[in-house]
Amino acid sequence: MRTLCASTLIGEFFVIGFAGLVAMKDPDLATSTVWTVCGILMALSVLLCGMITRPGGVQLGWALQIALVASGFIVPTMFILGVAFGALWWASIHYGRKIDEAKARFAAQAQAQSPGQAQAPAEGSAG
Numbered sequence: 594m595r596t597l598c599a600s601t602l603i604g605e606f607f608v609i610g611f612a613g614l615v616a617m618k619d620p621d622l623a624t625s626t627v628w629t630v631c632g633i634l635m636a637l638s639v640l641l642c643g644m645i646t647r648p649g650g651v652q653l654g655w656a657l658q659i660a661l662v663a664s665g666f667i668v669p670t671m672f673i674l675g676v677a678f679g680a681l682w683w684a685s686i687h688y689g690r691k692i693d694e695a696k697a698r699f700a701a702q703a704q705a706q707s708p709g710q711a712q713a714p715a716e717g718s719a720g
Contacts, residue, residue, distance in 0.1 A: 594645070594646070594685070594686060594689025594690050594692065594693050595645050595646055595689070596689070597684075597685035597686075597688065597689040597692075598641075598642075598645045598651075598654065598682070598685045598686065598689060599642040599645065600685070601678065601681045601682050601685045602638045602639070602641050602642050602645075602654070602657075603638070603639075603642065604678070604681070605638045605657065605661065605678055606635050606638045606639060608661075608674055608678065609631055609634045609635050609638065609661070610631065610635060612631070612664060612667075612668045612670075612671055612674075613627050613628060613630075613631035615668045615670070616631075616667050616668050619667070622667070634657065634660060634661075637653070637657055638657060641653055641654055641657065651686060654682055654686075655682070658675065658678060658679040658682050661674065661675035661678055661679070662675030662676060662679065663675075
């Protein structure tokens with residue numbers, strides 16, 4: 594799950610940066626405000642890559658998805674991109690968990706097939 598979610602978050606990092614460039618064109622928004630908000634969201638997306646397996650990591654990711662959709666009120670294209678990344682986030686979590694479960698089953702099967710076998714010493718080693 595971690596790899597899929599991190600890939601989605603890194604994609605969001607770039608989308609947030611590009612949305613900041615678009616938002617700078619709005620004469621009603623101060624450049625410092627745009628880059629403060631974008632900088633916080635970009636930093637959050639990168640930090641979440643490392644926190645995704647910790648308690649609350651997935652929930653923070655959902656909060657970021659909501660913020661992306663809400664940013665559509667400033668940059669209308671973000672409504673579409675926010676929903677698209679929300680769907681990617683859901684898929685990353687859903688299929689990532691299935692992959693993790695399959696890996697755990699595979700590891701358990703491998704462990705069950707060789708429960709008591711110790712590793713044989715390498716050939717040519719002094720014994």
